[in-house]
Amino acid sequence: MVERIPQRIDHYRYTDKGVILEGIITRQESDKNLLRLHESVTNQQDDIHYHLEFDKDRIDNRFVNGHIEAEVVMQCQRCMENFSLDLSCDVAIAFVHDDFEQKKAEDSGYDVFWLSEKELFDPRVLIEDELLLALPQIAMHPESDYGTVCQIQYNVPESEQNFDLGADASGPEQNEIPTEDDNPFAVLRRLKK
Ligand SMILES: [Zn+2]
Structure with a gap:
């Protein structure tokens, strides 16, 4: 009871x-x-x-x-x-x-x-x-x-989900590589001189 x-x-x-x-x-x-x-x-x-x-x-x-x-x-x-x-x-x-x-x-x-x-x-x-x-x-x-029952949901808008990796590989990504001017370590290097 x-x-x-x-x-x-x-x-x-x-x-x-x-x-x-x-x-x-x-x-x-x-x-x-x-x-x-x-x-x-x-x-x-x-x-x-x-x-x-x-x-x-x-x-x-x-x-x-x-x-x-x-x-x-x-x-x-x-x-x-x-x-x-x-x-x-x-x-x-x-x-x-x-x-x-x-x-x-x-x-x-x-x-x-x-x-x-x-x-x-x-x-x-x-x-x-x-x-x-x-x-x-x-x-x-x-x-x-992680990776099995728990998959991260990125909530990427559908229009951006289907981009072609092959065609874009040399596209915008390249512009995101920091130049020496905006690389924080470059700034440090300059300060050290
Ligand atoms: Zn989860």
């Missing part, structure tokens, strides 16, 4: 008790409630799976460790075709309330999640934050797909 993810978590209680949250956020729920993610991708491929373990360590970092699995569809900015992208990521996040706790958590290797002392938080926000961080700045097919 799929339990719905709780919408309000007391991180003190969860980390004291070592609660483990495991389950899925369905596509429908994600489209409705993870709006930042929804707006950042072309489509969500499947349910989001999460496994989150709350705990605290000897120096009183209160943290959540775990794993999130999600696959989304994005538009490749190289060929403009859609492709699916795996956003699965490991999570190691400490809950912090002030600068001291932030430094302690970061020194221990955690990412930080800011909260006020009594604040209850929606774990879906944390999951969404992690997935947004996993998104590439520019979505593109992996390099191994």
Whole structure:
């Protein structure tokens, strides 16, 4: 049975008790409630799976460790075709309330999640934050797909696409070879003299 993810978590209680949250956020729920993610991708491929373990360590970092699995569809900015992208990521996040706790958590290797002392938080926000961080700045097919499924679209007007290379080989291109006057290295050479 799929339990719905709780919408309000007391991180003190969860980390004291070592609660483990495991389950899925369905596509429908994600489209409705993870709006930042929804707006950042072309489509969500499947349910989001999460496994989150709350705990605290000897120096009183209160943290959540775990794993999130999600696959989304994005538009490749190289060929403009859609492709699916795996956003699965490991999570190691400490809950912090002030600068001291932030430094302690970061020194221990955690990412930080800011909260006020009594604040209850929606774990879906944390999951969404992690997935947004996993998104590439520019979505593109992996390099191994270049030249096969990922072909650059040049958008050259059709009138310019059918030029005859043979006839034009000694044509305008020759004029584009820089003369000494506009060759930047020629300028440098002159300056050196
Ligand atoms: Zn592509």
